[in-house]
Amino acid sequence: MIELHEAGVVVSAPEGDTTILHPTSLALAECRISVIGGNGSGKSTLARLFNGLIEPSTGRVLVSPGGRVAGGRGSRTGAAAAAERAGGEGSAEREGSLAPPLDTARDGAAVRRAVGFVFTDASAQLIMPTVEEDVALSLRRAHPRKAERLAAARAVLERFGLEGLAERSVHTLSGGQKQLLAIATVLATDPAILVADEPTTLLDLRNARMIGELLMSLPQQVIVVTHDLELAARADRTLVVESGRVVFDGPPVEAIAHYRDRVAQP
Numbered sequence: 001m002i003e004l005h006e007a008g009v010v011v012s013a014p015e016g017d018t019t020i021l022h023p024t025s026l027a028l029a030e031c032r033i034s035v036i037g038g039n040g041s042g043k044s045t046l047a048r049l050f051n052g053l054i055e056p057s058t059g060r061v062l063v064s065p066g067g068r069v070a071g072g073r074g075s076r077t078g079a080a081a082a083a084e085r086a087g088g089e090g091s092a093e094r095e096g097s098l099a100p101p102l103d104t105a106r107d108g109a110a111v112r113r114a115v116g117f118v119f120t121d122a123s124a125q126l127i128m129p130t131v132e133e134d135v136a137l138s139l140r141r142a143h144p145r146k147a148e149r150l151a152a153a154r155a156v157l158e159r160f161g162l163e164g165l166a167e168r169s170v171h172t173l174s175g176g177q178k179q180l181l182a183i184a185t186v187l188a189t190d191p192a193i194l195v196a197d198e199p200t201t202l203l204d205l206r207n208a209r210m211i212g213e214l215l216m217s218l219p220q221q222v223i224v225v226t227h228d229l230e231l232a233a234r235a236d237r238t239l240v241v242e243s244g245r246v247v248f249d250g251p252p253v254e255a256i257a258h259y260r261d262r263v264a265q266p
């Protein structure tokens with residue numbers, strides 16, 4: 001569960017301060033949430049607030065890793081695990097729904113462990129030479145011993161059907177394989193929430209559908225920013241962003257109709 005309380009983003013530019021996200025209040029509890037809108041409308045800015053990549057200039061963004069998620073799919077074992085990793089001492093308290101939420105401005109590291117973030121361009125996220133090493137990098141904290149870490153990395157690759165690519169250089173992967181690996185590396189640490197910023201934009205139809213299927217099948221709460229209206233329609237709730245504001249928030253069918261209407265207007 002992610003809550004925005006009058007959270008806004010103002011950036012400094014030579015010509016003066018510019019508001020790129022107006023103060024916004026939201027409680028995001030649905031299992032699948034999509035965010036749509038035109039280029040430059042503020043979708044990525046909003047998404048980056050969710051895991052503290054951007055701190056709000058005004059207001060607050062709160063994350064409850066163990067909080068209730070409406071319409072959950074599958075078991076949510078990751079929520080408790082992420083909360084435990086996030087909290088350090090006294091972390092057991094976070095497993096209960098009464099645990100205080102994390103504040104993205106105050107608890108940045110814990111928030112980033114609880115909220116995984118997948119970028120449009122997977123290449124920017126893959127930094128180690130081989131596929132297996134890249135997944136293992138995510139597991140350094142959970143498995144300090146190398147042998148255990150590599151075994152855990154293999155298990156993650158198997159879960160995502162990537163075991164045959166373990167020794168391959170990440171640079172030799174196709175776009176679809178790279179995006180799948182990027183998602184696998186983020187999910188390796190079992191975050192409670194996954195935010196994906198246009199994860200299918202660079203992919204062909206087959207791979208876009210494969211990634212869409214994966215995102216929709218995860219036990220995590222998933223928030224996906226997308227220009228793919230077919231994918232957006234599969235959410236439980238859709239936010240439409242325009243000119244730095246959430247201008248519609250509701251069922252996907254109505255949200256997409258609203259977006260199409262706005263685009264159709266001269």
Ligand SMILES: Nc1ncnc2c1ncn2[C@@H]1O[C@H](COP(=O)(O)OP(=O)(O)OP(=O)(O)O)[C@@H](O)[C@H]1O
Binds near residue numbers: 038043046
């Ligand atoms: N650090 C920054 N400094 C100045 N302007 C910024 C900064 N970050 C974003 N912007 C501007 O804020 C607006 C919203 O950007 P954002 O990346 O959130 O849009 P978006 O909806 O994700 O767009 P797209 O669909 O093209 O990825 C854009 O006009 C962008 O140029």
